[in-house]
Each structure stands twice: as structure tokens, then as C-alpha cells.
Amino acid sequence: MWQELWTFLLLLTGCSGFVNLVHTQGYGGKAAMTGTPHESKWDADKAIDGNTSQDYQSNSCAITNVDFNKLTKSYWKVWLTPWLPPKPFNIAYLEIYFRSDLFNRSAGFSIYTYNTQNFYPFDDPKHFIYRHDPMSGCPAPIMNVTVNYVAQGIVFINERPQGYTSNCQGDNTQYVGIEICEVKVMGCDSTRYSTGCKQECPSKCRNQQCDAFNGSCIHGCTNPNALTVECLECKPGEYINNRTCMRCPGHCKNGAACNKTTGRCDHGCDTYWMGDFCQQHTCQPHFYGSNCSTPCGQCNGSAVCHDEFGYCLFGCKPHWNGSRCDECVNGYYDRNCSKLCGHCKDKTPCNKVNGTCESGCMPNFQSPLCKVCENGYYGHDCRQECGQCLYGEPCDKQNGTCHTGCQPNFQSPFCQVCKDGFYNSSCSAKCGRCLQGNACERENGTCIKGCQKNFKEPLCQECKDGYYNENCTMECGECANDRLCNKITGNCSEGCKSSNFLPPFCQECTLKHYGKYCNKTCEYCKKSAPACDRNGFCLHGCESGSWQTDQCVATPTQPKSTTSTGPIVGGVVAALILIAVIGLLVFFFKRRIGNKNKEPTRRFQFVSIQKKKKNNGSRYADLCDDPTENAQGEYSNEAMSGDNGVYYNTADFTTDIKTEELLSVISEKNTKENNVFLVEYKKLPVGNLDICKAGKQQENVVKNRFKTTFPYDHSRVILKENWADNDNDYINANFIKNCNGERAYIAAQGPKNVTLADFWRMVWQENIKFIVMLTNIIENGKNKCTQYWPEKDKVLDVGPCKIKFLEETMYAYHTKRKFTVQQTNSSKRTITQFHYTAWPDHDTPEELGLVQFHRAVTKQYQSGGLMLVHCSAGVGRTGTFIGLDSLLKKGRESGRINVFEFVKQMREDRMTMVQTADQYICLHKALLCGFQEKDTVIGENNIPTKISSLLQDTSPLNQKLLYKEFKYLQALKPSYDEEDREDGKKPENKDKNNDLKILPVSKYRPYLTSYIKGRTDYINAVCVPSFTEPSAFILTQYPLKDTEVDLWRLCMDHNVHALVVLGEKSQKGVSWIPQKGSTSCCTPYSLTTGNTGSSISGVSQDTLVISVEEQRKELDVFHIPFGNDNAILKGVELLLDKQKHHSSHTAIVLSKDGAEEVGVFCVLHNVLQQLRMDKEVDIFTAVRQIQTRRPEVISKLDEYRRCYELVPLSISEDGIYANM
Structure with a gap:
């Protein structure tokens, strides 16, 4: 049946x-x-x-x-x-x-x-x-x-x-x-x-019931004596064990068989055997054998050997070998196996008794023991000299490597040549600025391929004549006798070409002169302040009279001439005046059309500043980290003894700004040729060293990080409780007021080793709950701040305090840490530290990233307590952040801000707050980003309803919230000029672009460093961050026929671990990646795709190996059809899973143009990381962050809508977020 x-x-x-x-x-x-x-x-x-x-x-x-x-x-x-x-x-x-x-x-x-x-x-x-x-x-x-x-x-x-x-x-x-x-x-x-x-089931099974899978009798047998799963009876000398017949384990008396059921010896054990199964030998310690008369070998420690066979159960003593430890290991000899063999021929072992090499020695080693080279020599003939090993230690006698490492600047492992970047016989000289970062010649320091711009060949260690500063980017002024300026400071040592130039740089005219050679005078400027700029514009207005321009160049009305030429001259002058007036009226009329919505009373005096040479990085040095490194001639305020803080009248510059007009104010003030911000900045009060007495006292000098940065006495933090006998009340820190005049901040220098306890004394005394740190521990190889918190799972003891590490969360641009600090007999306090890790040395940060960091701080900061802010010196970056925090609050409350006045107020309490002109400009731009922020954060629980309401809005298009949000996003998109994208338009690079409308911004593009003849360092690509890593992605276009090799250079040069290829639904692969299980060549690279690829939810995943010479890199390749929502989601999930194991590696994301599809993919990746870490998403800000570096992404409303559509899909029960 x-x-x-x-x-x-x-x-x-x-x-x-x-x-x-x-x-x-x-x-x-x-x-x-x-x-x-x-x-x-x-x-x-x-x-x-x-x-x-x-x-x-x-x-x-x-x-x-x-x-x-x-x-x-x-x-x-x-x-x-x-x-x-x-x-x-x-x-x-x-x-x-x-x-x-x-x-x-x-x-x-x-x-x-x-x-x-x-x-x-x-x-x-x-x-x-x-x-x-x-x-x-x-x-x-x-x-x-x-x-x-x-x-x-x-x-x-x-x-x-x-x-x-x-x-x-x-x-x-x-x-x-x-x-x-x-x-x-x-x-x-x-x-x-x-x-x-x-x-x-077999009939021999009990009740004919058996294993459901293989039919064995696991429930027993019909025959009660058949005990195996096959229902077999065990033979004599066997017993049943786990339903299987096994050989009796012990040595039963007189050779009797064991019990078939239990395996035991029912009648006792044979001689020298004991135990339940008669398996334990009973010899005396250190003897073995059937009669227990053979001594054990050299067993490890004091361990005994096996009673029956003599095996050393826990191994041998050093240099002994064999299961019984009774012979020397190969390479050692002597009765104690303690002597090392020499270099026997063909690597044969020496005689283990006397050490002789019976087969002879290797060439040039001395028989019969074939001893090794003397210290300082190595090789077959012992004639090769060792390199410069660390501490003078000898090198390896066989291969010459230095096991202890090299002397400074020598290249391991042989320590015989200099590392890249150093030269001469002792490798003590540092290479100059060679072109494209190439290393110099190791013997004489010559840069074989030439120097970086404006550096002098062949060593590239000093500027060419006529240039100065650390990077040779500044041009010398007009020095006397056509002498050259100092190539470090820019000073003209013998003075200026004429007295009309301002020493020591001889680049600016004196107050009364202007023109290229400062040979023109400001005759008609106000006598009370006869100052004009290099173009002759009077900074404080004209002397009374009928002046028609800011240069005060029109001739004032003269008495009538008694000659007959008077009417003619008057007519000519009148005509000239009329023409000038008409020209100025046209100029101002056109200008007012563009500014008709601005305050009619605002007026700017534009000042011409010498145009600086283009530098994709910093224009002004960030002296917060090292004030002593500031290049002379750049616009910074430095402390001067005797200065009483007097500043220039700023009546000609409107610094009180409505927040809604901040964008237009920045546009007008921050022009390249006439930068009003620089003039404003130069009018800020400089440091006053006469009110820093405590900081200059002998016992406190060692506590200052820099020689000229001290706290003002009237506002400094005074430490009241001593933790050690040599403590005093000094720390380099000041109280800083907010825009309302209330103490809200402490601005401090980064702790040094000698001030670590003072720092925690201040934290405990002032009950600090929040610390904002704006420097890394080390930047460009220089110590900027001592690590003042404990390592993970560790406790740091400082004085009576115990500081314990609680948690750490790492984001792309900052890290958040929490500690507890507790003194004996006191309650435990929790401190949150926000550490901004993306402030570039000697430059200013990306404004949007800084504002996002500030938002993370203020999201948790509880007002009422002091916020401790520090960088390295505690003035530049620190002042910028405090300004951002206080002015954002002020602007949101009142609708107006005055950056100049607030910076001036901060400088009353701590010298040189906001230390460079670039930081002053950055503060304005960051405030603009802050005021432009919208409340676009959506909490995890609100995602379905909030996004559904956005997507299902039935209002007319121009009234839909999603449309308004998109249009606002497009309005905020950065605008880059030709100079910013010039690399992609160079003749040698122009044909490497798929679309000349989509070019990389030079400061965000990855540079190719692998040398291939005829190739430049350019590829049409940009680096963009994820939510947790600053350089997680490189966005690029599909390679053209001539640029495929550059894609593989990019993979090798930038630690790439994955390629994400976004294509059409019907696209099965790309021609530039070999098919599964095959190999192709793109000289000099060999490309091999593995045989073990997979496909899931539309995503094809393969392994690609790139090989060149001795280098080998293995990548994961994801082919994702962009139109398939499930495939996009699965692709993001797979990449997130890979990044758990390769958090610091980079993924290249490719589409045809390197913009459209890659933007949606990266935005989805980043917001889902944000959802996992912070339980919220902000699609608006995620798009804006990527558009900062690649403005062409998410340029269509449909693309922006798709980002919103994919997020709810990803958190459904089958989606990616459920798998995180």
C-alpha cells in the first residue's frame, strides 16, 4: 500500500x-x-x-x-x-x-x-x-x-x-x-x-525500524547479541564501542580477551599494566620498555616518557629531536646538542657528535667546522660588507639583512642605500622638491626629472631667484639694487628699490603712493588719513573738493585764467569730466542692477591685493599648529611686544550682515583681485605680549607649546587645586565669551606631556562635560598634541583621577569618544569628546564637512556648561570653531551677524583667535553653509510615513516639497571656474574625458603615481567620502580605449579593494574586464578573472587579479544593472559587507559618464551607513556632500526621487538594513 x-x-x-x-x-x-x-x-x-x-x-x-x-x-x-x-x-x-x-x-x-x-x-x-x-x-x-x-x-x-x-x-x-x-x-x-x-528497513533491525537516511539499525537489532549498527556479533578480542566492534584496548592477564560488552579485563591486567582497561604502563619515572629498563630521552622539562614506547609526550628539550628525544636536531651537535653546526656543503647536517662537516664546507667557509663570517661581513666569501644596521648591530651573515632595522633614513632590509627622499653617504640630507614627488638621486641629491614649480635645479632645495617661502609660491618684491629677496622670509635685506615701498617685503606701497612701481602719489586723498591702495583708490575718501572717483584723480575747480586759452582748457576739462562721469554712472548703474535687493547704505572699498599663484591646497598658512612656520608676507596677525591692541577704523567696511545676504556679501568681498576680507582681517587687533605675564614666567615657559602664544592674564584659567608638590595655577587656556557676552567656552592649547595633569585638573575643576578637539595627534610627521585619553579597554591614572575609556564611534570626518573620570570619594563624571580629524595642516577644511561636525556636536551638547575647545596652539582652528558655534546661534536668533566684531571680541580674551585670513574667510563660508541647512533629517521610525508623504504629494510640481528641496539643493551646488578644472583641459589630458562637461575638480581628483612612459598623472575621477571613511569611493567614467591602463594604475596606486560597475539591465559585462576564468593583458598589467564568480539578485560578483612585475592585487568586481532596484540594494549590501573586513580600503564606482548613476549608488550607500550607526537618514545632506566634489551627480529630479524611493525598500523585511 x-x-x-x-x-x-x-x-x-x-x-x-x-x-x-x-x-x-x-x-x-x-x-x-x-x-x-x-x-x-x-x-x-x-x-x-x-x-x-x-x-x-x-x-x-x-x-x-x-x-x-x-x-x-x-x-x-x-x-x-x-x-x-x-x-x-x-x-x-x-x-x-x-x-x-x-x-x-x-x-x-x-x-x-x-x-x-x-x-x-x-x-x-x-x-x-x-x-x-x-x-x-x-x-x-x-x-x-x-x-x-x-x-x-x-x-x-x-x-x-x-x-x-x-x-x-x-x-x-x-x-x-x-x-x-x-x-x-x-x-x-x-x-x-x-x-x-x-x-x-532491514528485517534484522529491531521492530524493522532503522535510520531514516541510510537504513542502519540505530534503534537496535533483532538478535540481542548483535550490537553493531549492522547487527553483527563481535569476534573474540573485540568489544562493542559506539555500535562498532573495536579491538580490545588493554593488556589483559595471560593474554585473555576483554569483555565483549565493556572492553574491560574481567580477570585483571598483565604485568606492568594497570587501570580500568589495563592501558596504563607502570614503569618508574624516566624509564620505559617491556621490562622498564631503558632510560627516557631528553624530554621537555622534567616530563617523563611513555612507559611502553619511550615517547616524550610533551616534546623535547631545545635542540633535541626524534619521538624519544634521543638525537640532536639537524644543525646542532655535542652531547648536549648545544653547539651550532657550521655551513656544511649542500646544507647537509654536520656530525651530531663532533660537529664536523663530513661532506665538506660551503665555498670560503673554514673546515672542519665551517664557521660563519666575522661581524660586519656576510655572503659566500664573507667579503661583502654589512649595511648601516641600527645600533651598529651586525647584519645577517648569510643574506646581509639587518634584523634590528636600519640607521635613520636607510632603506631596509639591507640598509645600504637611502630611503626615497634622502641622499649622501650617511643618508642625512633630505631631498628637495622633485617634480611630481619623485625621489632624488641617492648619492648627490639631484632631481633627475626636474623640480617642482619655482624650485632651483638640480637639488630643488631652494627657490629660483625671485621667489620665496616654503613652497616657493611667492614672488619677491622690489628689492634695492636689484638684489634678490631672502628665499625663506621674502625680506629685502638691503631695503627696497625706493622709499615708496614698504619694507621688509617691498611689495606694498607706502600710505601715500601707488602704482606698479609705487611712483605715483595719492595727492588728493584725505589729509587726515592719506592712504591709498596699490591701484590708487583712497581708502578713507578724498580731500574736500569735486572729486569724481575713488582715486580722487579729477582736477579741482581752478580760478579763471587771465589768458585767452582759458575757455579752451575749460572746455576740454569739462568734456573729460563729462565723459568720466558718464562712464562711472554706467558702471555703478550696472552694478546696482545686480545688487538692487541689498542694503542701499552698504559700500565697499575694494582693495587690490597682489594675486597669489594658484595652489590647489592652501593659500594661507594655518598657524594654529605652528605659528613659527608661517611664511612671511601672507596675511596673518602676529603678536608684537608693546602693541596695545589698537586697530584701524573699519567704518568704510560694513561688517554687520543680514544672514539672508551673507552669500552676496561673500561674493562681493571675496574676489580674487579685490579681496575685502584681507583688508578687514589686517585691521583686527594683534596679540599684546605685555598682558601675558604669567605665561612668560620662567617656570611656565616649558608648559607653552609655542614661543609666542600665551594666555592673557585677565581671562586665563587659574588652577586652584594642586595635585603634586610642583604644581602651580598656570595652564595655557582662556575663558571666551559668546555673542551675548557670557562665558561659554575655554580655548586651550593641546596638552603636552608636561601639562597632561594640568589639563585634567582644568577639566575636573571646571566640570567640563564636552571637549572639542580640532587637531590630530601627529600631522605631517610633527607632534601636535599629546593623547590625553586612555586606549580602548584601558584606564589612565592622572593624579587622583582615573580616566576610563567607554566607547568610540568613527565617522568620515570625526570621531566621537566617551570617557568616565572619577576621583576618590567623588561621583563619576562622563565626558564626551568630539575629535575633528579632517582639518588639513596649513589649510582650511571643507566648509560643509565642518558644519556637519558642528551639527554632531550641538546635537548632544547641553548648554549651561563650558565647552572646552582646543587644537594645537588653541587660537586658529579653535577660534574658527568657537566663532562658528556662537555666530550660528546669534544669526538664527536675530537674523544678523558681525564676524569682524566677534573675532575682535575673542581676541580681547585670547591672542590671535582665528589666526589667518584664510580661516577668517572660511568662517564666513562655514556660517553660510550653516544658515543654508534645512531640517532634512528623518528618524528611523518616521522613514515610511515621512518619505511616503514626500513621494505621494499631489500638489502642482512647483509646490511639491520634494521638488522645492531638489531646487534648493541645485541652488547650493558649488560653482567651480576654469582654473579649478584646468587639469582635465590640458592638451595632453583633454582626450581622456568622455564628456568635457564633466571634469574633475583638481583638488579632489586622485593622482596616478605609477610610472608608465607617455602617461600623465591624470584620470577623470574624484574621491568622495562615505559616512565613515573620508576616501571610501573614487567615482570615475568607463575607461576609453586609450585610458584603460589608467584605470589599472588607479587600482594599484590607491589601495582599491572593489570595482562597482554600473550598467544597463541588458549589459552582461564590459570589454575591459576579462570573462570568467580568462586572462587579458593591458601593458604592463596582466588581468585574470577567477572561475568562482556568483550571481545574486541581479548582481554579478567576480574576483579580478591585477599583476605587474612582483606586485599583485586582488579585487572584488560587482556588475550591477542600474535600472534594477533589487540589484542596486543588493550591490550596496554586498559592498557594506566587504567593508566590514576592509574598512580603510577604497572602492571605485564606474558609470559611462562617471556622474549620473554613481551618484545614486553612493548616496544610497552613505545614508544606509548613517541609518545603521545613527538610526536616522539625511538624503539632502548626503547628496550635497557628494556634489561638493562632483557637482554633476544627482542633477535630475528623477535621480533625487529615486534616492528617496530606495531607502524604504532597503529597510523592508527582506531588505539590506535587515541584514546589517
């Missing part, structure tokens, strides 16, 4: 395998469970209705009301034979389908079998099958549990005993219930087995 029924079921289900015993036609089951169903339609039988949907809304799940029942133990059971008489079944395995959204609440479940319809307890150990360990995490949504047992019923039990613990996130540790959508009980009739249930 079974065979016919099985055939029928096979045809009915259309599959092969075991039968579902609780649902299949002809069989069935009856289910029951404890507790009240959550709804009446969710009863126990729903779990055996054949529907495997895991969505509870399908009404096909058995679910109890956990919150109502409040049970600590519950069960669900199924009786397999509801008809009479009941019969057992050979159950192979179970498939359990949990409710998909709450499967974690079933953690800790157990499975038992039973054979009577009513039984108790359910969890009888005799019937136990499986238990899920909640400490291992959550169960899978679909569980497969092997049973392999003959039974009539299955019971699922879950309980929460006292003390229950779980590592499953979302587990309910108090109460349990049933939340099962389907249970398949797969098996056969009780006397059948195997896939298809076609095989009958």
Missing part, C-alpha cells in the same frame, strides 16, 4: 523526497498549543496548513497573545495520526517557518518527540531532539532540524526560566508564546527510509 500511496503523493506534489506527514493527502495531523491565540483565526492548526508564508498578515500562522498570556513556558504540538489505531512514523527532519518579523522571540526553543497523545512532562530528556542556544544569537527565520527518530508526535517548547540570558537582539527575555507560520514534518512510514521512502 505504501508504494502506491508514495507514487500518488509524488505525482501530486511534483517533487521528490520525504513526505510531509502532517499535511500530505492520506495523512494529516492534529495540532494544539498553550495560551490564547492572538486572534481566533491564528490557531494551532494554521502551522500545518501547507502555507509557508512567513507574513503574519497572510492569516496562515499559529500565534498566541504573548502580552495577554504572559507565559514563561509554552508549547505547540502535533499528533501525526489523529485516526485510530495510531501508528508511528520514521521522522527524518523538521522544517520550521517562523514569523518573519519577530522570529528572534523564538530564541531558546526545544524540540521533543512523543508516542502517546496525552503525556506529561513534554520535555522528558528521553525524547529530547534539539535545543537552540540563545547565547549563539537569533534562530534563522527558517530552521531545519534533524530528528531521525520513530515517533507519533512532535512538540515545540519555549520557556524563560529564572536567570535566562540571550545574545539575540529583540528577544523577549520575560515571556514566551507561539509565533510559527508552518511546520513540515518530513519522513516515511515507520519501516521505510531514504529519499523517496522506497527502501524497506
Whole structure:
């Protein structure tokens, strides 16, 4: 009957395998469970209705009301034979389908079998099958549990005993219930087995019941003496062990056989043997053998050897070998194996008794012992000299490597030549500025390929004549006698070409002169302040009279001439005046058209500043880190002894600004030729060294990081409690007021080793809860600040304080840390540190990144306490951040800000706050970014409703919130000029671009460093950050026929671990990546794609190996059809999973133009990282951040909409966020 029924079921289900015993036609089951169903339609039988949907809304799940029942133990059971008489079944395995959204609440479940319809307890150990360990995490949504047992019923039990613990996130540790959508009980009739249930169990099995998978008699045999799974009887000398006949293990007395059931020697052990199974030898320690007379070898330590065979169970003493440790290892000799063999020929071992090399020595080693080279020499003939090993240690006698490392600047491992960047015989001289960062010639320092711009060949260590500063970017002034200026400072040592130039740089005219050679005078400027700029514009207005321009160049009205030429002259003069007036009227009319919405009273005096040479990095040095390194001639304020803080009148410059007009003010003031910001900045008060007495006292000088940066006495932080005998009240820090005149900040220098305790004294005394750190510990190889917090899982003891590390979260541009600090007999305090890690040395940061950092700080900062802000010196970056924080609050409250006045106010309490003109300009731009911020953050719980309302808005297009948000985003997009993108337009690079409208901004592009003849360092690509890494992505176009080699250079040069190729749905691959299992060549690179690729959710994943000479790099390649939402989501998921293991590596994302598709992919990646870390998303800011570097991304409303559409998809039950 079974065979016919099985055939029928096979045809009915259309599959092969075991039968579902609780649902299949002809069989069935009856289910029951404890507790009240959550709804009446969710009863126990729903779990055996054949529907495997895991969505509870399908009404096909058995679910109890956990919150109502409040049970600590519950069960669900199924009786397999509801008809009479009941019969057992050979159950192979179970498939359990949990409710998909709450499967974690079933953690800790157990499975038992039973054979009577009513039984108790359910969890009888005799019937136990499986238990899920909640400490291992959550169960899978679909569980497969092997049973392999003959039974009539299955019971699922879950309980929460006292003390229950779980590592499953979302587990309910108090109460349990049933939340099962389907249970398949797969098996056969009780006397059948195997896939298809076609095989009958052997008759030799007890009750003809066997293993459901292989038919072995796991339940016993018909013959009571046949104890193996094959129902065989053991032979004499064998016994049954784990249902298998095994050889008797011991040495029974007089050679008798052991007990066939237990394996023991029933009549005792033979001589020298003991133990339950007569397996333990009984020799005296350190002897072995049948008569225990053989001594053990050189066993490790004091260990004894094996009683019977003499084996050393715990190894040998050093230099001894063999299972019994009775001979020297190869390479050693002597009766104690303590002497090292020499260099025997063909690496043969020496005689292990006397050390002689019986086969002879290697060339030039002395027989008979073939000893090694003397110290300082190595090689086959011992004539090669060692390199410069560290501490004068000898090199390796065979290969010459220095195991201890090299003397400074020598290249390991041989230490015979200089490292790149150094030269001469002692490698003590540093290379100059060679072109494209190439190393100089190691013997004489010559830069073979030439110098960087404006450096002097051949050493490239000093500027060419006529240029100065550290980077040779500044041109000398007009020095006397055509002498050259100082190439470091720019000073003209013998004075200026004429007295009309301002020493020491001779670049600016004196107050009364102007013109290229300062040979013109400002005759008609106000006598009270006769100052004009290099172009002759009067800075403080004209002398009274009818002057027509800011240069005051018109001739004032003269008395009538007595000559007959008077009318003619007057007519000519009148005509000239008329022409000038008309020209000026046209000029101002055009200008006022563009500024008609601005305040009519605003007037700017534009001042011409010598145009600086282009430098994609810094224009002004950031002296916060090292004021002594500032290049002379740049616009910075420096402290001068005797200066009383007097500053120039700024009446001609409107610095009180409405926040809505800040953009236009920046545009007008920050022009390249006439930069008003520079003039404003130069009028700020400089440092006053006369009110820094405490900082200049002898005992405090060592506590200052820099020689000329001291705290003002009237506002300095005074330490009141001493922790050590030599403590005093001094620390280099000042209280700083906010825009309302209230003490709100402490501006401090970064701690030094000698001020570490003082720093924590200040933190404890002032009850600091928040620290903002704006420098890295080391920048450009220079120490900027001592690490004042403990390492992870460590405690730092400072005076009476114990500082304990709590947690650390790393983002792309900053790191957030939390510590606790506690003194004896005091409560514990928690301190949060926000560490901005992206401020470039001697430059200003990306304004949007700084504002995002500020938003992270203010999101957690609780007002009322002092905020401690520090960089290295505690003035430049520190002043900029404090200005940003205070002025943003002021502007949002009043709608107006005055940056100049606030910086001046800060400088009253601490010298040179906002230390460079670039920082002053950056502060304005960062404030603009801050005021442009919108509330576009969406919390995790609000994502479905908030995004749905945006996407389903039925308003007219120009009134839709999503459209307005997109248009505002486009308005904020940065505008870069031709100079910013000039690299892509150079003749040698122009043909490397797919679209000349999409070119990289030079300061954001990755430079290619691998040398290939005829190739430049250019590729059309930009680096962009993820949410956690500053250079996580490189966005680039598909390679052109001539640029494929540059793509592989990019992979090798920039630590790339993955390629993401975004293409069309129908696209099966790209020509420039070899097919699976094949190799191609792109000289000089060899490319090989592996054989083990995979495809999932539309994403094709392969492994690509790039090889060149001795270098080899392995990459993951993801081919993603951009139009497929599931593929995009899966691609992001796969990349996020890879980045867990390669967090600091870079992924290249490619599309045809390097802009359209790559933008959507990176935005989705970044917001999902944000969701995982901060439980919120900000699509607007994520797009804006990438547009800062690649303005062409997300340039269409449909692309912006798609970003919003994909986020809710990603957090559905099957989406990426669920897998994070």
C-alpha cells in the first residue's frame, strides 16, 4: 500500500523526497498549543496548513497573545495520526517557518518527540531532539532540524526560566508564546527510509525500524547479541564501542580477551599494566620498555616518557629531536646538542657528535667546522660588507639583512642605500622638491626629472631667484639694487628699490603712493588719513573738493585764467569730466542692477591685493599648529611686544550682515583681485605680549607649546587645586565669551606631556562635560598634541583621577569618544569628546564637512556648561570653531551677524583667535553653509510615513516639497571656474574625458603615481567620502580605449579593494574586464578573472587579479544593472559587507559618464551607513556632500526621487538594513 500511496503523493506534489506527514493527502495531523491565540483565526492548526508564508498578515500562522498570556513556558504540538489505531512514523527532519518579523522571540526553543497523545512532562530528556542556544544569537527565520527518530508526535517548547540570558537582539527575555507560520514534518512510514521512502528497513533491525537516511539499525537489532549498527556479533578480542566492534584496548592477564560488552579485563591486567582497561604502563619515572629498563630521552622539562614506547609526550628539550628525544636536531651537535653546526656543503647536517662537516664546507667557509663570517661581513666569501644596521648591530651573515632595522633614513632590509627622499653617504640630507614627488638621486641629491614649480635645479632645495617661502609660491618684491629677496622670509635685506615701498617685503606701497612701481602719489586723498591702495583708490575718501572717483584723480575747480586759452582748457576739462562721469554712472548703474535687493547704505572699498599663484591646497598658512612656520608676507596677525591692541577704523567696511545676504556679501568681498576680507582681517587687533605675564614666567615657559602664544592674564584659567608638590595655577587656556557676552567656552592649547595633569585638573575643576578637539595627534610627521585619553579597554591614572575609556564611534570626518573620570570619594563624571580629524595642516577644511561636525556636536551638547575647545596652539582652528558655534546661534536668533566684531571680541580674551585670513574667510563660508541647512533629517521610525508623504504629494510640481528641496539643493551646488578644472583641459589630458562637461575638480581628483612612459598623472575621477571613511569611493567614467591602463594604475596606486560597475539591465559585462576564468593583458598589467564568480539578485560578483612585475592585487568586481532596484540594494549590501573586513580600503564606482548613476549608488550607500550607526537618514545632506566634489551627480529630479524611493525598500523585511 505504501508504494502506491508514495507514487500518488509524488505525482501530486511534483517533487521528490520525504513526505510531509502532517499535511500530505492520506495523512494529516492534529495540532494544539498553550495560551490564547492572538486572534481566533491564528490557531494551532494554521502551522500545518501547507502555507509557508512567513507574513503574519497572510492569516496562515499559529500565534498566541504573548502580552495577554504572559507565559514563561509554552508549547505547540502535533499528533501525526489523529485516526485510530495510531501508528508511528520514521521522522527524518523538521522544517520550521517562523514569523518573519519577530522570529528572534523564538530564541531558546526545544524540540521533543512523543508516542502517546496525552503525556506529561513534554520535555522528558528521553525524547529530547534539539535545543537552540540563545547565547549563539537569533534562530534563522527558517530552521531545519534533524530528528531521525520513530515517533507519533512532535512538540515545540519555549520557556524563560529564572536567570535566562540571550545574545539575540529583540528577544523577549520575560515571556514566551507561539509565533510559527508552518511546520513540515518530513519522513516515511515507520519501516521505510531514504529519499523517496522506497527502501524497506532491514528485517534484522529491531521492530524493522532503522535510520531514516541510510537504513542502519540505530534503534537496535533483532538478535540481542548483535550490537553493531549492522547487527553483527563481535569476534573474540573485540568489544562493542559506539555500535562498532573495536579491538580490545588493554593488556589483559595471560593474554585473555576483554569483555565483549565493556572492553574491560574481567580477570585483571598483565604485568606492568594497570587501570580500568589495563592501558596504563607502570614503569618508574624516566624509564620505559617491556621490562622498564631503558632510560627516557631528553624530554621537555622534567616530563617523563611513555612507559611502553619511550615517547616524550610533551616534546623535547631545545635542540633535541626524534619521538624519544634521543638525537640532536639537524644543525646542532655535542652531547648536549648545544653547539651550532657550521655551513656544511649542500646544507647537509654536520656530525651530531663532533660537529664536523663530513661532506665538506660551503665555498670560503673554514673546515672542519665551517664557521660563519666575522661581524660586519656576510655572503659566500664573507667579503661583502654589512649595511648601516641600527645600533651598529651586525647584519645577517648569510643574506646581509639587518634584523634590528636600519640607521635613520636607510632603506631596509639591507640598509645600504637611502630611503626615497634622502641622499649622501650617511643618508642625512633630505631631498628637495622633485617634480611630481619623485625621489632624488641617492648619492648627490639631484632631481633627475626636474623640480617642482619655482624650485632651483638640480637639488630643488631652494627657490629660483625671485621667489620665496616654503613652497616657493611667492614672488619677491622690489628689492634695492636689484638684489634678490631672502628665499625663506621674502625680506629685502638691503631695503627696497625706493622709499615708496614698504619694507621688509617691498611689495606694498607706502600710505601715500601707488602704482606698479609705487611712483605715483595719492595727492588728493584725505589729509587726515592719506592712504591709498596699490591701484590708487583712497581708502578713507578724498580731500574736500569735486572729486569724481575713488582715486580722487579729477582736477579741482581752478580760478579763471587771465589768458585767452582759458575757455579752451575749460572746455576740454569739462568734456573729460563729462565723459568720466558718464562712464562711472554706467558702471555703478550696472552694478546696482545686480545688487538692487541689498542694503542701499552698504559700500565697499575694494582693495587690490597682489594675486597669489594658484595652489590647489592652501593659500594661507594655518598657524594654529605652528605659528613659527608661517611664511612671511601672507596675511596673518602676529603678536608684537608693546602693541596695545589698537586697530584701524573699519567704518568704510560694513561688517554687520543680514544672514539672508551673507552669500552676496561673500561674493562681493571675496574676489580674487579685490579681496575685502584681507583688508578687514589686517585691521583686527594683534596679540599684546605685555598682558601675558604669567605665561612668560620662567617656570611656565616649558608648559607653552609655542614661543609666542600665551594666555592673557585677565581671562586665563587659574588652577586652584594642586595635585603634586610642583604644581602651580598656570595652564595655557582662556575663558571666551559668546555673542551675548557670557562665558561659554575655554580655548586651550593641546596638552603636552608636561601639562597632561594640568589639563585634567582644568577639566575636573571646571566640570567640563564636552571637549572639542580640532587637531590630530601627529600631522605631517610633527607632534601636535599629546593623547590625553586612555586606549580602548584601558584606564589612565592622572593624579587622583582615573580616566576610563567607554566607547568610540568613527565617522568620515570625526570621531566621537566617551570617557568616565572619577576621583576618590567623588561621583563619576562622563565626558564626551568630539575629535575633528579632517582639518588639513596649513589649510582650511571643507566648509560643509565642518558644519556637519558642528551639527554632531550641538546635537548632544547641553548648554549651561563650558565647552572646552582646543587644537594645537588653541587660537586658529579653535577660534574658527568657537566663532562658528556662537555666530550660528546669534544669526538664527536675530537674523544678523558681525564676524569682524566677534573675532575682535575673542581676541580681547585670547591672542590671535582665528589666526589667518584664510580661516577668517572660511568662517564666513562655514556660517553660510550653516544658515543654508534645512531640517532634512528623518528618524528611523518616521522613514515610511515621512518619505511616503514626500513621494505621494499631489500638489502642482512647483509646490511639491520634494521638488522645492531638489531646487534648493541645485541652488547650493558649488560653482567651480576654469582654473579649478584646468587639469582635465590640458592638451595632453583633454582626450581622456568622455564628456568635457564633466571634469574633475583638481583638488579632489586622485593622482596616478605609477610610472608608465607617455602617461600623465591624470584620470577623470574624484574621491568622495562615505559616512565613515573620508576616501571610501573614487567615482570615475568607463575607461576609453586609450585610458584603460589608467584605470589599472588607479587600482594599484590607491589601495582599491572593489570595482562597482554600473550598467544597463541588458549589459552582461564590459570589454575591459576579462570573462570568467580568462586572462587579458593591458601593458604592463596582466588581468585574470577567477572561475568562482556568483550571481545574486541581479548582481554579478567576480574576483579580478591585477599583476605587474612582483606586485599583485586582488579585487572584488560587482556588475550591477542600474535600472534594477533589487540589484542596486543588493550591490550596496554586498559592498557594506566587504567593508566590514576592509574598512580603510577604497572602492571605485564606474558609470559611462562617471556622474549620473554613481551618484545614486553612493548616496544610497552613505545614508544606509548613517541609518545603521545613527538610526536616522539625511538624503539632502548626503547628496550635497557628494556634489561638493562632483557637482554633476544627482542633477535630475528623477535621480533625487529615486534616492528617496530606495531607502524604504532597503529597510523592508527582506531588505539590506535587515541584514546589517
